[in-house]
Amino acid sequence: MSEQIEAAALVEAVAAFLQSIEGELSGRNAFHAKVAGNALGIVARELAQAPRVAEQAALSAYLGHDAGLDALRAELCGRLRAGQLTPETPGLLLALSEAVMAKVAVDNPRYATLARMRDA
Amino acid sequence: MPGLPMNDPPPERLAAVLARAVGDVVAVTRVAALSGGAASATYAVDAVRNGTPWSLILQCAAAGDVADGALPKADQAALQRLAGRHGIPVAEVVAVLHPDDGMGQGFIMARVAGEALAPKWLKGDGFAAARAALTGQCAQVLARLHAIPIAEVAGLALPGGRTGEARMRMFAHYRSFGVNSPVFDLAFAWLAERCGDAEPDAIVHGDFRSGNFIIDEHGLAAVLDWELAHLGEGAEDLGWLCANAWRFGIWQKPVGGFGERDALYDAYAAAGGARVDRARAHMWEVWGTLRWGLACLQLGHDHVSGRVRSVERAAIGRRVSEVELDLLHLIRFGDI
Numbered sequence: 001m002s003e004q005i006e007a008a009a010l011v012e013a014v015a016a017f018l019q020s021i022e023g024e025l026s027g028r029n030a031f032h033a034k035v036a037g038n039a040l041g042i043v044a045r046e047l048a049q050a051p052r053v054a055e056q057a058a059l060s061a062y063l064g065h066d067a068g069l070d071a072l073r074a075e076l077c078g079r080l081r082a083g084q085l086t087p088e089t090p091g092l093l094l095a096l097s098e099a100v101m102a103k104v105a106v107d108n109p110r111y112a113t114l115a116r117m118r119d120a
Numbered sequence: 121m122p123g124l125p126m127n128d129p130p131p132e133r134l135a136a137v138l139a140r141a142v143g144d145v146v147a148v149t150r151v152a153a154l155s156g157g158a159a160s161a162t163y164a165v166d167a168v169r170n171g172t173p174w175s176l177i178l179q180c181a182a183a184g185d186v187a188d189g190a191l192p193k194a195d196q197a198a199l200q201r202l203a204g205r206h207g208i209p210v211a212e213v214v215a216v217l218h219p220d221d222g223m224g225q226g227f228i229m230a231r232v233a234g235e236a237l238a239p240k241w242l243k244g245d246g247f248a249a250a251r252a253a254l255t256g257q258c259a260q261v262l263a264r265l266h267a268i269p270i271a272e273v274a275g276l277a278l279p280g281g282r283t284g285e286a287r288m289r290m291f292a293h294y295r296s297f298g299v300n301s302p303v304f305d306l307a308f309a310w311l312a313e314r315c316g317d318a319e320p321d322a323i324v325h326g327d328f329r330s331g332n333f334i335i336d337e338h339g340l341a342a343v344l345d346w347e348l349a350h351l352g353e354g355a356e357d358l359g360w361l362c363a364n365a366w367r368f369g370i371w372q373k374p375v376g377g378f379g380e381r382d383a384l385y386d387a388y389a390a391a392g393g394a395r396v397d398r399a400r401a402h403m404w405e406v407w408g409t410l411r412w413g414l415a416c417l418q419l420g421h422d423h424v425s426g427r428v429r430s431v432e433r434a435a436i437g438r439r440v441s442e443v444e445l446d447l448l449h450l451i452r453f454g455d456i
Contacts, residue, residue, distance in 0.1 A: 031432075032430075032431050032432060035431050035432050035435050036431045038435060039431060039434065039435045039438075042435075042438055059302075070300070073300040073301070073302055074300045076300075076302035076305070077300040077301070077302055077305045080302065080305035080306055080308075080309050081305055081309075083309070085306075085309075086309055086313075087306055087309060087310045087313075087451055092306070093306075093448060093451065093452050096302055096303055096306065096444075096448060097445075097448050097452070099302075100303060100441055100444045100445050100448060101445065103441035103444070104441045104442060104444075104445050106441075107438045107439070107441045107442065108438075108439070108441075108442055111442050111445070112369070112371045113364070113371070113442065113445045113446055113449055113456065114445060116449065117445060117448070117449060120449075120452075120453065
């Protein structure tokens with residue numbers, strides 16, 4: 001560890017703070033504090049799992065060349081809009097599934113569809 | 121509170137509106153904001169009519185007027201009344217605001233007793249009988265709604281167009297965010313191959329889902345939120361009701377977290393609705409799921425653009441990936 005307090009440690013500290021004041025909040029503020037705590041959970045998982053790297057790997061493997069994630073996404077979208085790729089194009093649905101599963105594992109790991117897709 | 125008009129409606133003005141509508145002496149004792157959606161603001165209104173307590177709901181356009189092309193509040197009220205006349209359970213409309221009332225567009229309706237929070241009635245022990253009855257009741261409501269001749273709403277500014285136009289509008293909405301989601305583009309391509317370009321032939325509720333019902337111990341007490349009603353194809357309502365987002369985690373029950381598709385379709389046909397084509401219903405489920413995905417993008421955009429800064433909206437923006445996964449499941453396996 002090159003830093004005493006890395007980003008993950010800060011996120012954890014803020015999440016613990018939010019939890020500590022939960023009992024003092026009510027109504028809308030209590031609800032938003034809960035949402036904020038969940039949002040920090042997403043940040044913590046994103047730091048740990050680097051989903052953009054996994055998504056980039058899935059998309060570049062499918063397209064057969066390397067590029068930044070935003071460029072890969074834009075290329076896929078452009079080719080779908082132009083009809084050069086379609087839902088029937090071999091391998092496309094599987095590549096997108098792999099990319100999106102990495103995202104959902106960060107955004108909402110308990111989402112039921114994630115387990116269903118892994119078992120599929 | 122974001123999303124609400126600058127000022128809450130003054131009680132004395134609401135009392136005057138109510139007195140005008142019913143010809144009685146009315147006092148308003150409390151006006152409490154319930155929710156601030158993107159388009160509408162809803163208030164609980166406690167009134168006293170001839171000495172008797174009277175529980176009401178006020179719904180008005182969040183910005184005073186509805187957006188261009190949206191259903192005017194007076195027309196929404198008229199449609200709700202029409203639905204009631206056709207035997208659909210709705211809150212009775214009591215009064216419609218006039219421009220002279222100085223409170224923008226809106227209307228006042230009865231407050232229907234029951235549970236509006238879907239997770240409560242979907243999971244609560246006291247609602248088992250209601251849940252058992254609900255699939256049939258939803259089917260009957262939709263069959264009745266879709267059977268109303270559209271000539272009956274000729275005087276109302278209901279939006280609507282051909283299916284293909286609706287898809288193009290939805291695509292333009294997606295592109296307006298400047299976001300590149302390969303899964304959303306895939307879903308649009310999938311829909312383009314299947315949705316066709318039919319003329320609208322029915323009144324579509326447009327937001328018929330578990331979160332828009334009032335449920336009592338017998339089941340469906342009222343269908344709320346008619347603000348997204350439009351002319352289209354009735355099966356759109358069936359698909360939206362089955363979108364995974366409205367199952368509140370009870371994904372094993374595809375109809376709103378409480379029912380089975382076959383039971384819904386059979387009851388819909390038994391109540392006079394068209395026999396549901398499974399492939400068509402599936403198309404509308406994909407459509408509805410994508411539509412929810414665009415709503416997530418819109419809510420995230422509200423935060424990013426500064427229109428409504430909110431941790432809740434920012435967090436909902438991250439639900440886009442759930443929708444993408446649901447779309448992939450629907451398209452790969454024909455079901456979710």
